[in-house]
Amino acid sequence: MSRVVVAEDDAHIRRVICLWLRRQGHEVFEASNGRVALDMVLEHEPRILVTDVNMPLMDGIELLKELTERDCSPHGIVVLTNRWDHREIGEQLAGPGMHVMPKPFSPTRLAELIDQLGSEAPEEAST
Amino acid sequence: MESYCHPRQETLNGPGMMQVAASCAGGPKQSLTIVRPDEPSAAVPLHCLRTCLNGDPSSLHKAGCAWLRSTRSGSADSTLLRNGKCDKGYLADAEPVTLHGRHVLLLSVDGTIPPEMARPADIEERVENTSDMAVRLARAVEDSERLAEEVLQNYEQLSLLFDFTSQIAEVTEPEQIERLLMNRMARLLNVETLEVVSSRGETHVLDVADGTTTARHWRDEPDAQYTAFAEQALLTHSVTVKSANDRSYLLCPLPRLQDQHDVVVVSRPSGAPEFISGDLQMVGSLLTFGGNLINNSELHGHLRQMSIEATRALVSAIDKKDHYTSGHSERVGFMSRMTGEALGVTVDQLDHLEWSGLLHDIGKIGVAEDILNKPGKLTDVEFDQIKAHPRMGYEILKPIESLQPILAGVLHHHENADGSGYPDGLELKDTPLFARIIHVADVFDALSSTRSYRKAFSVERSIEIIQEMAGAKLDAEITATFTAALHGLRESRPEEFASMFPIALEEELV
Incomplete structure (x- = not known):
């Protein structure tokens, strides 16, 4: 059971994802764009972030960049996208715990x- | 003071719980908590609610209701019911609503209400408004959950279909296609059993959990009803749904060759969702598609087998013509492939190389038998006839479109590294790879076999001779690779080696 932040601007899709994840027993926070998601990640420190790419105000790529800069990326990141260049996005973002x-x-x-992603051993705390 | 309620916000607050906040103008802010019983099947009968309203909330607990609470602005949460124990509070009204197949209890709850607000008419009105709102909200949630559920199912089916079509492109054997088809179907339809019943009497049973299949005779099925409708389905071409023994079965034809069809039988236990029209359409199209793939792959296999057999028959006819070269073409084909493999030739190219080796002497069909089998020395005229066989082979095979990649090997397998060979006198650098490989294998096999004009050399002596020829006549690198591969074969598969070169091995013992 993990704490998950879901960033998705389409309310219907967001509802579907969140309903599904809650049914799996996860604690889910919903964000309708990258900026809201950024605040939620900073506040709730989720283990996993599920994010769309195209979103208003702050898109998924900017969100991930912001999180990396602040050094508070969640352990696991799942990028859900309907963009045709999802493979390129995957190659661009490739890293541990990152899935497109x-x-x-x-x-x-x-x-x-x-x-x-939730059951993997947590990374060693940096000293 | 007039009091009314209106919805302010709706939040989903953890699994199975919904909170509705209502604000009352001029009165305390309140919230409603909708509590779903943990047990999906537990009904909350109306009389329990009434008992509860009359001051005994434990009856709600007995009915499966987990807990219930009320919040009031400016004060801590006051829990009215927790694990069946009742705290202070005032339950105003309740209405049971079914949400997504579960019984959901809607309660409008009042905390402590200031005396001047506690007029029965006010409370009644407020309760009516809030419960009305909550019921509508619950129905909206129910609708949206049902839609979300459908979307989830459609997503799952779509991605299974995408998976299936991309995976099916990677398998070529009919059995593999059938197994993949069965596995995907079982997951797409969420069924408990899946079997393919064939008109030939055999049944393939899928183990839905681990994806493996086992074969048995379907007439051994002890259930007569099942046997009867499987038999019936083998005679019709449409998808049917039957029920027997508390299960529902879906039977769908899987097209096979010669206007025959097998029947795929899937079943769900009673209580599981019934098969719907969408299931039938999906199964129908999936099996038509999959059946055609299986059939095409079987046809392709038959054709391939036939062309291999026809070629081997032709090759053995050539070998029969030359009394001393029995099995020569087969061995040259085999050893060419073995050498190509050691040289790192790709798998597709290896097939071409083997065929080229197999057919390299096909042109001997045009050389007179008495020349081929002449025991003594050949005259120049006779030797010219022998030397014509590579080009003749090339001319014979040239019209066959699919054999284009093997032609160079056939035409040039007698070219020497120093340019002294035939038909074109090509030097090593101009001689195609296949021809250089076949040349080495051909010379080795000639040396290690008995010919009309001499006895066979031993295996080791034959190897020594080709090593002496390397450089001037044969490609030195290929000769080295060939020798190593041949030694490897002799060590790893001695029996096969012995059956290939019986005479040359006998010579070794002499």
Whole structure:
């Protein structure tokens, strides 16, 4: 069971993702754009961030950049996108704990991925 | 003072719980908490609510309601019911609502109400408004959850379909395609059992959990009803749904060759969702698509097998013509492939190389038998006839479109590294790779076999001779690779090696 922030501007899709993740027993916070998500991540320090790419105010890529700059990226990041260049986005972002899933995503695979990211050993605390 | 309520906000607050805040103008702010019983099947009967309203909230707990609370602005949460124990509070009204198949309890709850507000009419009105609002809200939530559920299912099915179509492109054997098809279907339809019943009497049963299949005879099925409708389905071409033994079955034809079809039978236990029209459409299109793939791959296999057999028959006819070269073409084909593999030739190219080796002497079909089998020395005229066989082979095979990649090997397998070979006198650098490989294998096999004009050399002596020829006549690098690969074969598969070179091995013992 993990704390998850979901950033997605389409309310229907956000509702679907959150309903699904809550049903898996996760604690879910909803954000309708990258800026709200950034505040939520800073406040709630979730283990996992699920984010769309194209969003108003702050898009998913900017959000991830901001988080990296502040050195507070969640342990696992799942980028859900309907962009045609999702492969390139994946290569661009590639890193530990980073996963890109094209939409429509498989709910089962998303749940498995989040379970996996949630159960991985936490990184060693930096001293 | 007039009192009324209106919805202010709605938040989802953890699984199975919804909070509705209502603000009352001029009165204390209140919130409603909608509590779903943990047990999805537990009904909250109306009489329990009434009992509860009459001051015994424990009846709600007995009915499966987990807890219930009221909040009031400016004060800590006051829990009215927790694990069946009742705190102070005043329950005003309640209405049970079914949400997403679960019984949801809606309660409008009042905390401590200032005496001047506590007029029955005010409370009644407020309760009416809030419960009305809550019911509508609950229905809206229910609708949106149902839609979200459908979207989730559609997403799952779509991605399974995408997966299936991309994975199916990577398998080529009919059995692999069938297994993949069965596995994907079981997941797409969320079924408990899946079997493919064939008109040939065999059944492939899928283990839905681990994805493996086992075969058995379907007429051994002890259930007569099942056997009867499987038999019936083999005769029709449409998708049907049957029920028997508390299960519902979906039977769908899987097209096979020669206007035959198998039947895929899937089942769900009673209590599981019934099959719907969308399931039937999906199964129908998936099996038509998958069946055609299986059939095409089987046809492709038959054709391939036939062309291999026809070629081997032709090759053995050539070998029969030359009494001393029985099995020569097969061995040259085999050893060429073995050498190519050691040289790192790609798998597709290896097939071409083997065929080129197999067919390298096909042109001998045009050389008179008495020349091929002449025991003594050949005249120049006779030797010219022998030397014509590579080009003749090339001319014979040239019209066959699919054999284009093997032609160079056939035409140039007698070219020497120093340019002294035939038909074109090519030097090593101009001789195609296949031809250089086949040349080494061909010379080795000739040396290690008995010919009309001499006895066979031993394996080791034959190797010594080709090593002496390396550089001037044969490609030195290929000769070295060939020798190493041949020694490797002799060590790793001695029996196969012995059956290939019986005479040359006998010579070694002499």
